Amino acid sequence: MAVAAAGGALAAAMAGYFSFGRVSAAESHDHKTWTEYEGSLDSSQYSALKQIDKSNVTHLQQAWFYPAGNNGLLFGFNPVVVGNTMYVIGKNNAIVALDAATGKEIWVHDNDNPRFITHRGISYWQSKDGSDRRLFFGTGYLLHAIDASTGKAIDSFGDHGSVDLRVGLGRDPNSIHQIQSGTPGRVFENLIIMGSATGEEYGSPPGDLRAYDVRTGKLVWTFHTVPHPGEFGYGTWPKDAWKYIGGTNTWAGITIDEKRGIAYFPLGSPTYDFYGADRAGADLFSDCLLALDARAGKYLWHFQAVHHDLWDYDFASSPKLLTIRHNGKKVDVVAQAGKNGFLYVLDRVTGKPIWPIVERPVPPSDVPGEHASPTQPFPTAPPPFARQSFTPNDIDPYIADPAEREKIRKEVADARNLGLFTPPGLTNTIEMPGNGGGANWGASAADPAAGFVYIQSKNAPSMLKLEPKAPRRPLSGSPAIQGRILYLQNCRMCHMSELQGQPPSIPSLINIVPRIGVDRIRSAVTNGLSPMPAFTDLTPGDVDSLITYLTDPSSAQVPPGVLARLKSPPQSEGGAPVRYWTGYGYMDSTDGLPAVRPPWSTLTAYDLNKGTIAWQVPLGEVSRLAAKGITDTGSYWPRGGVAVTAGGLIFAGTKSDSMIRAYDKDTGKVLWEKEMPAAPEGIPAVYEVDGREYLVVCARPGAVLAGSDAGSRQNSEQAPGPDAGASANSSGKAEVQGYYVFALPSGDQSSSH
Template sequence: MLRVSWKAYAGMGILATGAVTALSLRSGTVDAATATQKTSYVSWTSYGGSNSDAQYSALKQIDRSNAGQLQQVWFYASGNNGFRYGSNPLVVDGVMFVYGKDNTVVALDATTGKEIWVYDTHHPRLISHRGMTYWESKDRSDRRLLFSMNNELHAVDARTGKDVASFGKNGAVDLREGLGRVPSTIRQVQSNTPGRVFENLYITGSATGEEYESPPGDVRAFDVVTGKLVWQFHTVPHPGEMGYDTWPKDAYKYVGGTNNWGEFSIDEKRGIVYFPLGSPTYDFYGADRPGANLFSDCLLALDARTGKYIWHFQTTHHDLWDYDLETGPKLMTIDHDGKMVDVVVQAGKNGFVYVFDRTNGKPIWPIEERPVPKSDVPGEESWPTQPFPTHIPPFARQKFTADMVNPYIADPKEREAIKKQVEGARQEGIFTPPTLGTTMETPGNNGGGNWGSGAIDPATNTFYVVSKDAPSLLHLEAKPPKRQIPGSPETQGQVVYMQNCQSCHVANRKGQPPAIPSLEGVVERAGEGRVREAVHSGLTPMPAFPDLDTADIDHLIAYLKSPEKANLAPDMLARIMAPPATTAKLGPGGRRYWTGYGYMNSSEGLAAIGPPWSTLTAYDMNKGDMKWQIPLGEVTELVEKGIRNTGSYWPRGGAVVTAGGLIVIGTRSDAKLHIYDKDTGKQISEIQMPGGPEGIPTIYEVNGREYIALSARLNSDKVVGDQPKPSQSTTEPTEQTQGYYAYALPESSRAKK
C-alpha cells in the first residue's frame, strides 16, 4: 500500500500503454475487429463508452437519414428491485452485462436480450447501480467484472458469473477499511458509479453520505488481480500533506465527503486520472471547517499509476451550497488561437463550464476571483471570493426572480405564495450563502450539470451538457438533538420522522415529486427492506442517516405504516424541535446547523420556476462559444394540455453523440428516447417507451448491426398529480416495464444501406 506524500510532482512524461489483443468471450478466438476498440470509440466496454468518458460512439450505421426507422428488438425485464436510477450497460464480444431482478448481475446475448448467466448477489442493501467495470488480462485468459455492493468491491468471472475467490478476501475487498474511521461505524462509502481500470489497477471514488461525521472521500486504486490497495490519496489532507493548512487542525479526523461520486476520466496516453470532487460535510454549514478546504470541489489530476499529485483547480472555496463537481471531465483537443491544445472540460452544478490545459491545469480562458456575499450565520466564515469563468457563458440560469415563477401552476394563490417566497429570500448572486432566514440557490444543489451530463463530439470539438434548473430554498436552523420519548413505536417513529425526514418529505408525507417522492404507503409499495436500505445507505438525492440506529428505523417504519396510530402530545412538539444545548460537538457554542435540500415544487409536483426545466446545450470548444440550447424533452401531463417545449422534469443521466450525426438521450418525465441532430439540436425522431428512461445509452455493434440500448425504470411516480396508491404497487405488475430496451434498424433497411 502506498500512502501519497504531498510533494510537488513534476516531470510527467508521455507514457504509452500496450495494445490489448481482443478475443471472443465465448469462443476465445481472436477478433481483429475489436483489437483497436479502446481507442476508436466503436465499442462500449467501459462506463460512458471509454476511459476518457467521452460518451461518444464512432458507429454510424444509424444516422440522420434512418434514425426514424428504429425499432425495439428486445427487452430484458429487471423487475422493480433492479437498478435504482439508471444504468449504463457494458458490451464485450456480443455479451451485455447488466443488473437484473433482485440486484443480480446478468450476462445477456446483446443481440437478443436472452440470459447467458446470472450472478445472485442475495439481495444486497447497496449495489453500484449505474454500472460495472470490465477488465481482461493481456492474453485474455482472465476476464473479470468488478462492482461494489454492501460497501465491498467484488470481482466475478465475466465468462461464468462465478466469484473470483482469489480477489481480496473470498472475492471481495472491504471499502470501509483504511479511511481513518472504525469500519463498522461507516454506513456508506461505495459509489453508485463504477470505477475504471487502467492497466492492472482498479481506480475508484466513493459516495460517503452528506451528513455530519460522514467518512472522508479518499480516492484509491486497487490491484485488479489481488484486490490489494496500491495507492490512496487523502482528499482531506493529513498532517504534512499539501492543503492541510486549508483546514483546521486534525480536520481529517472528523470531516467527511470531499469525494468523487460521479464520473472521472483517464488520459491513458499520459497516465493521468482526472477526479471531479464534491463538497465536504456538512454541505451547508462549515463552522467546524474554516478555510478554503482543499481538495473539496476541485478538479484533481493525479498520476494514475502512483496516485501522486499533478495539479488541481478549486471551483468553489469553502463550499456552503453542495456544489459538487460530478459530471465526467471530458478530454478534448481544441484549436485555441491557432494551436492544438489538449484540454479537459468540466461542467459544474452551478452552470459554469471550466476548461484547463490537460497537463498543467492552466485555464484556457481567464477565471476571475470575485467578491461574493458574506455569511451572517453565527460562527460561519464564508470565503470572501469565488472563481468565475469570464469567457464561456453558463448553461443554466443562475437567478430566480418573482417574474420567473412557473405560469402553469394551476392555483393562482399558490403562484402568489411562491412569488412571495422568492421575493423574501436572500439572493445576491450565485454564491449567496445560506442564512437563518431563507436563501435562494439557483440553479440549486440538485441542478446544473449532474452525473452523466456531459458528452463530446471529437470530430467537431463540440461539448454537450444536459442541465436542470432546480432552484433550492435553503433555511438553516439549529439541528435538534436526538431525543427518546415514551410512547408507542408509531409515536416514537413520528419523532424520528419530524427530526430527519419532514424537512424534505413535508409534514403530511406527500413529498415534493418528482425529486422527493411521497412516503404515503411507501412501506407497502417498496417493502420494509427497501425503506431500511434507503435510510441506512441513502438514495439519491437523499443522504444516508448514520446517526439512526436499528431501533430508530424500526420506529420510523412503524410510523410510515400506521401514521394514524401516532399520538404525540402537542406540548411535546416544542421540546422535540428545540435547538440543542451548548454541549453538542460542532459549531459555535456547540450548535450544529442544518437545512433540507429545499427543492421548490408546487403541490401538483411542478417546478416552482418556469420552464425550461432541463436543457441540452452545445458549445464550440475551439471558440468557447455557445452554439445552441434547446429544451430537453417534455412532461407528458402538460403535453396532454397542449403545453410543449418545457424540458423534462428532472432527467437523470445523459446523452451519447455518434458519428452518424446524432445525439441520443432518454428523458423520464415523457418516457421517450429522443434523437437530435448533433449540429443543430433539431429533433430527428422520438420513441415512446413503456418505462421512464434514465442513465446513459449504450451504443454497440454485433455482426455488422448497430444497436442502441438504455435502461428505463417503472414509470409509476407521475410528475403532475397524485402519487400512486399503495394498492397499485404491492405486487409486481403483470406487464414489466423496468429493465433494458434495445433498438436497431430493421434488417431490410440495414441491408439496403
C-alpha cells in the same frame, strides 16, 4: 487561495516523468466499442459508429427487450458490451450476461446483498492475452470480482472474491455504513480505481480515492481528499479536520487519459453540505477537479470550482477529454460541467484554464460561526449553460392555482436572494441553480476530435433555510410517539413534516411500509440510500420506533410542548458545538412542476474551439402540458445522460414524457422520437455486433409526477405496444422495466465505418 495549482516544481517535471506529448483523445481510443462505463476511459459518451445517421434514424425499430424486474435501484444502468456480450443488472439486481444481438441470457450472477449495488454501470478488465476476463461491481460496502465468462466469483480476489471498502479510511470500519458508490470504478491497466458515495451528513466517512490490484484485490494506493498533516492542502482546513470531516468524494465518473496515465476525479462537497463552521478555510480538495498519476496516486494538479462549499455544488458529472483548436494550435483539454451552471475548460496536462477564470466577490454569510469564502471563481468563457438567477418575475406561469402562484412569488420576493453563491441563512435563501439543478451524473458528452461538448441540464431552484439540529435527548411515550419525534429530528427536513417528500428525488413516505417493506426501510435508515445518508446515531430500537410511526402516523400524537421544544432547540447542549442543517429545498408547486418558468431542462452544444454556445434547445416535454399545446418546456428532472455518435446524432431519454429522441448534433433539431412503455433514466449505449449498430437504453416505471400522464401508461396492466418486446410476469402484468434495444431494419443496414 489560488483557483488552480500545479504543485510547483512538479508541473515543470511532469512532461519528462510521464513522457507527455500532445496526444489527441481520438487517438487514444477509436470509440467504436462500448466496453467501458460511459463508452471509454475518456468518459466521452461518444460512438464513432455511423450506420445509424441523420438520413435513416427515423427507421429505427426495437430489436429486442430484456426485462429487469422491479428493481428499486435500477434507475440508470449504462450497459457494457464486450464482443457479442452485454453486461447489465437484471432481476433482483443480479449481474447478467446477455447476447448483445438477441438479448438471450448467457449467465446470471445472483447477489447476496442485492439492494445496494453499483447501479449505474460495471467495470470490465481482461488480461493481455484475453484468458482472464473480470467484472467488478459493488454491493453494500464490498467490491466484488466475478469471471466475465461464467459469472462465478473469483475466489483469489480479496477475501474469497470481495474487498471491504470500509477498511483503510482511518475510521472504525464498523462505524461506516455508507461508502460504496452507485457509479462503477475505472479500470486502468491492472488497477481498479475507486471513488465512493459517503453521504454528506455529519459523521460521514472521508472520500479517499483508492486503487486496488485487479488480480489480488490488494490496495495499491490511497489519496486523502481531506489532507492529513504534512500533505498538500492540509492548511486549507482546521488542523484536525481529517479526523472528522467526511464527503469530499468522487461519486460521479472517473476519467482517464490512457496515453498519459492521468486520472481525473470530480470531487464533491464536504460534510456538512450547507454549513461549514467546523471546516473554516477553502477546504481542499472539495469541489475540485483533481488530476493524479493513475499508476501511483500522486498529486499532479487541481482546480477548485467552489471554495468552502455551502451549496452542495459538487461535481456530479464525469470530466470530458477532447482536443480543441485554441489560438491556432491544437490543445488537449479536460472539460468539467458543474451543478452551478458553469463549464470549466482546462489544459489537461497543467490544469491551466483555457480562458481566464477570475475570482469575484460574493455575498457573506449571516449565520453564527460561518465564514463563507469572500470570492468564488467565475469563468469568463464559455458562457453558463443553466440559469443562475431566480426572481419573482421568473415564476412558472403554468401553475394552475393563481393563489399558489402568488404565494410562491411572495416567498421568492421575501427571501434572501443576492445572486449566485448566496450562502444559506437562518431565513429563506434562494439557491439558483439549486443543489439538484445544473449538470448531474451522466449529463455531459463530447465529440473528442471535433471539440464539442453537449450538456443535459436542469433549471431547478432551491429554497434553503438553516435550523439548529437538535441534539439527541431521552425519548418518552409510546413507540409511535417516539418514532414521530425521531422523524422530526432526523427526517423532516427532507421528507417534510407530513411525509409528503419532495418528488421526484426525495420520495413520499406516505404508506411507505406496505409499499417497500420493513427490512428495506431498516436497511436504508441504517446504511443510507443515496442521496439519503446513513443515520449512524439511531439505535435498532430507534429504527423500530420510526417504523412503527411510519406504519400508522395517525397514532402518534406528540404533545404540543414536545413539538415546541423540537422547533426551538437550544443553541448548544453540554458544550457541544451547534450543528445547523436544512432540507434540499426543491421548489415545486403542488402539481409537481418546478416553481420556475420553463424550460426546465435543456440540451446545450458548446463549440470549445470558440468558447461559445453553438445552440441550446429544450430537452423533452411534459406530457400533460404538451397535450394542451404547451410545448418547449423541457422535461422535468431528467436523469441519466446523452450519447453522441459520428452519425451526427445525440440520443437522449426523458422521464416526464417517457421518450427517447435523436437530436441533430449540429443544430439541436429533433430527428426521431419514440414513446416508451417506461421512463428512460440511464445513459444510452451504442455498439455493434456483426456489422449491425445498436442503441440500448435502460428504463423503468418512474415516480408519477403531477403534470405528467406517464404514470397511467407505465403502471398499466396491458402489454405496451406491439414492438415493445415486454414480457408478462407471473401476475400477468407486462414487465416494462429493463433494456430497450433499437436498430435499423435489415434492409437499411450498411457496414459502419
